[in-house]
Amino acid sequence: MAPSDSDAIFSALADPTRRAILSLIGEHEELTAGEIAAHFDSLGRTAVSSHLRILRLAGLVAERRDGRFRHYSVTPTPADAVVAFLTSVYQNSLEQLASAVQGAATSEDTPAGRVEERSA
């Protein structure tokens, strides 16, 4: 029971920079704030720090303090709120969604673009 969590998660995911940060962390295991900021030359460290703060408050990333470094990693179970929302909306075509997710899980190379339209 936490609709506000969904709000924080979707708000955090609304910014493309934050999604890029999340993808970047997801590609690696852990990344420090400096390494993340290094990938976004157009952004300063303070901006990246703010984004990481929002992602952390939304529960999307976890922070591990190691000396003066702070290693960030993706939280393993944050997609629940997203899935819950998709469930409430796309009940009809949820089977296709499930198959799409499974297909993506088996081969992460899948472009995830084949959900056949059902006409009945």
Add this chain to the structure above:
Amino acid sequence: MAPSDSDAIFSALADPTRRAILSLIGEHEELTAGEIAAHFDSLGRTAVSSHLRILRLAGLVAERRDGRFRHYSVTPTPADAVVAFLTSVYQNSLEQLASAVQGAATSEDTPAGRVEERSA
């Protein structure tokens, strides 16, 4: 499909009112703008119209014009971008996501599952 679609979709999903509208439409088959506005007494018709416009531009809802009415319905394949993003980030815990989606799909015995009428 351009990556800008993801941007529009996530931006559209960022607003809780829009998510509520989407859930509302998902519960029913089709809803007119007036019916949707009736469920949100705190909002005016122009606000609802603006939200519907954003949802429509993001490809999340489809509009069927019937006389002076405009019936809105959820598009069956908008979650692809969301799934694609989740795939890129949560590759490790994607099996859990798939199981969660499947569980949600099987538990809910789609009452009147009919998503159709997709016009250009």
Add this chain to the structure above:
DNA sequence: TCTGCTTGTCAATACTTGCGCACACATACT
């Protein structure tokens, strides 16, 4: 120890974006 440097965040400021409302307009039924 003490100084210097790096890492990362906090505070305050200006800028941009987005939401909601009131008004008016286009469309379409009776």
Add this chain to the structure above:
DNA sequence: AGTATGTGTGCGCAAGTATTGACAAGCAGA
């Protein structure tokens, strides 16, 4: 006509973002 449905426009207000400057925390070397 007259009325209902729905959207486009302009305005005011709020929220979010990136930058600059400064601070707390921690490592390395003499």
